[in-house]
Amino acid sequence: MSEPGPLTLGTAGHIDHGKTLLVQRLTGVDTDRLPEERRRGITIVLGYAPLVLPSGRRLSVVDVPGHERFVRTMVAGATGIDLFLMVIAADDGVKPQTVEHAAVLRALHVTEGVVAVTKADVADPGPALEAARELLPAQEAIACSSRSGSGLDELRAALDRAAARSTSRAGTPGAPILHIDRAFSVQGRGVVVTGTLWSGTVREGDTLALLPGDARVRIRGLQVHDVPVTEAAAGQRVAANLGGVRLRDVARGDALAAPGALAEVDVLDCALELTDVRHGERVRVHHGTRDATGRAAHLDGDLWQLRLARPLLARDGDRVVVRRLAPPDTVGGGVVLEAAARRHGRREEVLDRLRRRRDGEPEPQLESEPAQQPVRAVEAAPAPPAAELAAAHERLREAGVALISETQLTEDGAVLHALREAGEAVRVSGRLYAPREAVPEVRERVIELIQAEGDITLARLRDALGTSRKSAQAWLEHFDGARVTVRLPDDRRVLSRRYTQPQAR
Numbered sequence: 001m002s003e004p005g006p007l008t009l010g011t012a013g014h015i016d017h018g019k020t021l022l023v024q025r026l027t028g029v030d031t032d033r034l035p036e037e038r039r040r041g042i043t044i045v046l047g048y049a050p051l052v053l054p055s056g057r058r059l060s061v062v063d064v065p066g067h068e069r070f071v072r073t074m075v076a077g078a079t080g081i082d083l084f085l086m087v088i089a090a091d092d093g094v095k096p097q098t099v100e101h102a103a104v105l106r107a108l109h110v111t112e113g114v115v116a117v118t119k120a121d122v123a124d125p126g127p128a129l130e131a132a133r134e135l136l137p138a139q140e141a142i143a144c145s146s147r148s149g150s151g152l153d154e155l156r157a158a159l160d161r162a163a164a165r166s167t168s169r170a171g172t173p174g175a176p177i178l179h180i181d182r183a184f185s186v187q188g189r190g191v192v193v194t195g196t197l198w199s200g201t202v203r204e205g206d207t208l209a210l211l212p213g214d215a216r217v218r219i220r221g222l223q224v225h226d227v228p229v230t231e232a233a234a235g236q237r238v239a240a241n242l243g244g245v246r247l248r249d250v251a252r253g254d255a256l257a258a259p260g261a262l263a264e265v266d267v268l269d270c271a272l273e274l275t276d277v278r279h280g281e282r283v284r285v286h287h288g289t290r291d292a293t294g295r296a297a298h299l300d301g302d303l304w305q306l307r308l309a310r311p312l313l314a315r316d317g318d319r320v321v322v323r324r325l326a327p328p329d330t331v332g333g334g335v336v337l338e339a340a341a342r343r344h345g346r347r348e349e350v351l352d353r354l355r356r357r358r359d360g361e362p363e364p365q366l367e368s369e370p371a372q373q374p375v376r377a378v379e380a381a382p383a384p385p386a387a388e389l390a391a392a393h394e395r396l397r398e399a400g401v402a403l404i405s406e407t408q409l410t411e412d413g414a415v416l417h418a419l420r421e422a423g424e425a426v427r428v429s430g431r432l433y434a435p436r437e438a439v440p441e442v443r444e445r446v447i448e449l450i451q452a453e454g455d456i457t458l459a460r461l462r463d464a465l466g467t468s469r470k471s472a473q474a475w476l477e478h479f480d481g482a483r484v485t486v487r488l489p490d491d492r493r494v495l496s497r498r499y500t501q502p503q504a505r
Contacts, residue, residue, distance in 0.1 A: 004057055004163075004164075004168065005168025005169070005170035005171060005233065005235055006058075006059075006060065006168055006170055006233055006234075006235035006236040007057075007059050007060070007082040007083060007163055007166055007168055007235055008059065008060045008061075008062060008080055008081045008082050008083075008196050008235060008236070008237060009051065009059045009060065009061050009062070009081060009082070009083050009084065009085055009159070009163075010061075010062045010064060010077060010078050010080075010081030010083075010084050010085070010110070011023060011061070011062070011063045011064055011084070011085050011086075011087060012064065012074070012078070012084050012085070012086045012087070012098075012101035012102070012104070012105060013086055013087035013088060013097065013098055013101060014088070014089070014092070014095035014096070014097040014098045014101075015065070015097060016089070016092070017087045017088060017089040017092060017095075017098075017118060017119075018087055018089060018118040018119060018146055019063060019064070019085075019087045020047065020063055021118075021146045021147075022085075022087060022116060022118055022144075022146045023047070023049055023051075023061055023063050024146075025146045025149070025152060026051055026061075026152065026155070026156065027049040027050060027051045027061060028049075029049035029050075031047025031048060031049055031061075031063040046062055046063065046064060046065075046073060046076070046077040046181055046182070047062070047063035048060065048061065048062060048063070048194070048225070048237055049061045049063070049225075050225040051159075053156055053159055053160040053163060054153075054156055054157055054160050055160050055164075057160065057163055059159075059163060060196070060224075060225065060235075060236060060237035061085075062077045062078075062080070062081060062196070062237070063077075064077040064078060064101075071097075071100065071104075071323070071328070071330070072286070072291060074101065074104065075104055075286040075291070075321050075323075076181055076252065076253075076286070076288075076289040076290075076291075077181065078101075078104055078105065078108060078110070079108060079179065079286070079287070079288055079289065079319070079321075080179065080195065080196030080198060080288075081108075081110055081196070082110070082112070082166050082167075082168070082169070082235060083110065083112040083113045083114075083162050083163060083166045084105055084110055084112075084113035084114075085113060085114055085116060085159065086098070086101070086102065086105075086113060086114070086115045086116070086132070086136060086139070087115075087116050087118055088115060088116070088117050088118070088128050088131070088132055089117075089118050089119045089123075089128070090117050090118065090119045090120050090122065090123040090124065090125040090127075090128045090143065091119050091122055091123035092119075092128075093127060093128045093131050094128070094131040094132070094135055098135065099135065100329065100330050102135055102136060103330040103332070104321055104330055104333075106273075106332075106333075107273075107319065107320070107321045107322070107330065107332055107333025107334065108319045108321065108333065109319055109335075111138070112139075112162045112163075112165050112166045113136070113139050113162055114139055114140050114141075114142065114155065114158045114159050114162050115132040115136055115139050115140065115141040115142070116141075116142055116144055116155055117129050117132060117141060117142065117143045117144065118144060118145065118146055119145060119146075120143040120144055120145045120150065120151060121145040121147060121148045121150065122145075125143035128143075129141050129143060139162075140158045140161070140162070142154050142155045142158050168234075168235045169198070169199060169234035169235045170233035170234050170235050170236075171233070171234075172199065172234065174199035174200050174234070175199065175200050175257060175258035175261035175262075176197065176199065176200030176201060176202045176206070176208065176234075176256070176257065176258050176261075177197070177198045177199050177200060177255065177256070177257045177258075177261060177262055177315075178193075178195040178196070178197050178198065178202070178238060178240070178255065178256045178257070179195050179196070179198065179253075179254075179255045179288035179289045179290070179313070180193045180194070180195045180250065180251070180252055180253065180254045180255060180256065180289060181194060181195050181196075181252050181289045182194040182195075182252060183247065183250045183251055183252065183254075184247070185247045186241075189220075189221070189241050190220070190241065190242065190243065191241070191242045191245055191246065191247050191250060192239055192240065192241050192242070193239070193240050193242060193250060193254075193256070194237065194238065194239045194240075195237075195238060195256075195289065196235070196236070196237055196238070197232055197233065197234050197235065197236055197238050198234060198288075199234045200234060200258065201231055201232065201233050201234070202219060202222065202231065202232050202238065202240065202256075203219065203222075203230060203231040204219055204220070204221060204222055204230050204231070205218070205219060206218070206219045207219075207259075208256045208257060208258060208259070209256070209257050209258070209259045209260075209261075209262070209423065210242075210245060210249070210250060210254060210255075210256060211254060211255045211256075211257060211262055211263075211264065211313050212254065212264050212311060212313065212478075212481065212482040213439050213440065213443060213482055214259075214423060214426055214436055214439055214440075215244070215245065215249070215439075215440050216244060216259070217242045217243065217244045217245045217256070218242070218243040218244050219240055219241070219242065219243075220241040220242065220243045221240070221241035222238060222239070222240055222241070223238070223239040224236050224237060224238060224239075225237060226239075240256065251483065252289050253288075253289050253290035253291075253483070254289075254290075254313075255288060255289075255290075255313045257313075259423045260420075260422055260423040261315075262313050262315060263313070263339075263340065263420060263427070264311035264312075264313060264426075264427060264481075265308075265311055265312060265313075265314055265339045265340055265341075266292075266294075266307070266308040266309075266310065266311045266312070267305065267306070267307055267308070267340075267341045267342060267343055268285075268305065268306040268308070268312070268314060268320070268336050268338070268339055268341060269299075269303070269304075269305050269336070269337045269338040269341040269354055270303075270304050270305070270306060270320060270334050270335060270336050270337055271302050271303060271304075271334045271335050271337055271354075271358040272296075272302055272303075272304045272320075272322060272332055272333060272334035273302060273332045273333070273334055274296070274304070274322060274331050274332040275331045275332055276331065277296055277298075277322070277324075277331055277332070278298075279296070279297060279298040280295055280296070280297060281295065281296055281324075282294070282295055282325055283295070283296050283306075283322050283323065283324060283325065283331070284322070284323045284324075284325055284328075285306050285308060285312065285320055285321070285322055285323075286320060286321040286322075286323065286333075287312045287313070287314050287318060287319075287320045287321075287336075288312070288313060288314070288318075290312055290313060291312075292308040292309055292310045292311070292312055293308070293309045293310075293325065294306050294307050294308035294309055295307045296322065299345075299346050299350075299351060299354070300346060300351050302334070302358075303337075303351060303354050303355070303358070304334075305341065305343070305344070306320070306322075307343060310480070310481035311481055314336050314339045315336070315339050316336055316337065316338060316339050316357075317335060317336060318335070318336045318339070319333060319334070319335055319336070320333050320334065320335075320336060321333040335358075337354050337357040337358055338354070338357065340420075388410070388415055389415055389418055389419070392409055392410040392415045392416075392419060393419060393424060395408070395409055395410075396409060396419065396424065396425055396433065396434075396435050397435050399433075399434070399435070400434070400435060400438050401434065401438050401441065401442055401465050401467055401471070401475075402465075402467045402468065402471050403428055403432040403433065403434055403467075403470075403471045403474055403475075404432070404433055404434075405431050405432055405433070406431045406433070407431075409425070409433060416433075423436055424436055426438075426439050428474045428475060428477075428478045429473075429474035429475075429477040429478050429481075430474065432470075432471070432474045439478075442465065442475055443479065443482075443484060445464060445465070446461065446475070446476075446479055446484065446485065446493075447484070447495065449461070449464060450485070450493065450494060450495050451495070454494070455488070455492040455493060455494050456476075456485075456492065456493050456494075457491065457492055457493075458472050458473055458476060458491065459472075461475060461476060476493055479493075480493070483496045484496060
């Protein structure tokens, strides 16, 4: 019998309900590693530990904050998990963050898990167990005490059963994609990033794209829970030692992916379950370890378009969480049907395509296609002629840092799609594109100018690049979204904190 694939378990629950202590008792690892966390007695950043179950199966554990101020951090940790451990204190019961964390799990479609009712040695766990069954009726609920150890064996057994019901992502087709939740520097080794591998396999020596920006980096080494490995599979917590990048060039919210497998997108067509959200309302959208504000445009039923103020790194089929800005609260989430969407209204042909994607139905075929080959509409169009593709590629390279619009680049959507899929065309802002090699070139120029002069203005960048005001504006907006720069009230830009703070040693 083959060994079961890797899984990642995420904690959830209200502050002070004992998540971190419970993880410590289950794994032997104190995931609160920061002095401030230990001084204040609360989790602030994501923590990680390996958990060996009674069957011998090994899970990766992500311990998340429970305070309402750190919900963004909680969502960043929850987006890569396969099953959950919801923690509810017997002496406190279900609280606001218990309910919100349950909403986040529903939005991410994390359906398997266990509820641990902690502090059963200081209060009757009965009422909390009953409330847990109402909130998460499909999950086992176990009363336990981290201090006395009672119920922990039963909890481990319940987690083993939940893991057996869960499906590992390892071995499923797909390019490697890792959304980064931590980046730091190790003396003598350089930059290390961590995250849960969403899909594919990464191997030592691989060259991947670092997004946003599409820079190329090499995997110099890999670890899974402090153990060196030569390759890692989807569903594992991975630490990757990167070559070809500096610490100031990478941060939480970035992603590693096979070149061309992931792109920056700011308009998403989605199927969402939302509570009390109006058409055009401003919301915050969470995906991977990144989030962006935007507006939710209602199309029909559960079909929505999310129009974002800065790009996310999403693909078709990914899950998103939607939160209200004020008062902050999770209002739902769902699945991305089309990540590289354009702004559109309620045209029936568009709605019909989205309904088919939502329902998993084949899209209408072109009359010339044989009936046995149902394909998505974007795949139904013939591949662009090599001559047209080459001509568009040449126009893109000639434009360089001056940028080129979609209509100037090509009138054939298949040509643009092919260039983006190959990683040759990078959308800078709006409908303006640059060749791949121009992005790191302009980024370095912007950094050099700010370091030399203290800040940069639109006019200064326009002159430095020898381009138009429109192109300079697009570049500045791109680097604002990538968190290279920060826009000040008077429209000057300065470097973001990750480009100014000293590297960790």
